[in-house]
Amino acid sequence: MILTGPEIERQRALGRIQIDPFAVDQINPNSYNFRLGNTISTYVNDVLDPRVRQDVVTEEISSAGILLSPKKIYLGHTLEVMGSDFFVPIIRGRSSTARMGLFVHVTADLIDIGSHNQWTLQLHAVQPLRIFPGMLIGQVTFWCVEGEITLYKGKYQGSLGPRPSEIYKEFTGE
């Protein structure tokens, strides 16, 4: 079951959904539009090896925006700190950004219940595209859970700004 826009607003007022800062005019019929934060990271290496810590370069996105290249993965973040201990968030782009060929996540749309962060966005442009800090870039939906809840206590908890992959810490390949 997916929450409607008015239900997202009601659950936020009850403290069961965190969206901070929150603006009523960013509510859609069954989702909430989030904004792009103003820092962005790229990996130093071209070839990425998940067994090894990958260093990043982090920069501020100026009001003139930043031009994304289709050949790189960019790590952005939501301007809002979001999360819920009661509902499961799923993020995706807005149709308006997707129509410009922008992915806001790569393959991982499901946010763990209990994960409260500025969520890291995995930005990928199909063709070169300029993006701007504060733009309405994606939307989050909230879903009901069946069964006893265990909250997220993982390595990305409490992230502010873009967080690179930490898969090297628990690498489990052969």
Added chain:
Amino acid sequence: MILSKNEIDRQVRAGRIRIAPYDASRLNPVSYNYRLGTELIEVPCDEEWYKEELVTAIIPKDGYLLRADQLYLANTEEEIGSDHYVVSLTGRSSIGRLGLFVQISADLGNLGASHRWTLELHCIQPIKVYPRMTIGQVSFWRPAGKSYHYSGVYSAHSSPTPNLHSRLES
């Protein structure tokens, strides 16, 4: 409704969700971490690729370097499925943060299908993958309404399986 960690575990033990092999330590708050299998197919960049013999490679222990201009098919190490809950297979955020797509657009499984799932791998920057690395997560959703079970062309396949429709139709 999406199943919580505890509910996935309960339904696996009740035989209503199949994950084999199963390891409860791989459960996340609302999903289960699955592993990459050991086989990989480079899909030829050729208009008539479906007429070509596809070569299945074994992913070596020291890793297989994926190129950014290429589509690869791999599979899950585990057999996963349920007659009672709908599966959705995605990548993990730790993999997405490295720019690796683990499925392309099609994350939804069919009710009743239980097998090793074919993964569509595509990377934005070159990336190494390793056999049996933890690559993605599967979530389980309660459906509404009368159900019937998948009996399509991919149901019998446990190896990475290419598009069989274009092959059947050609």
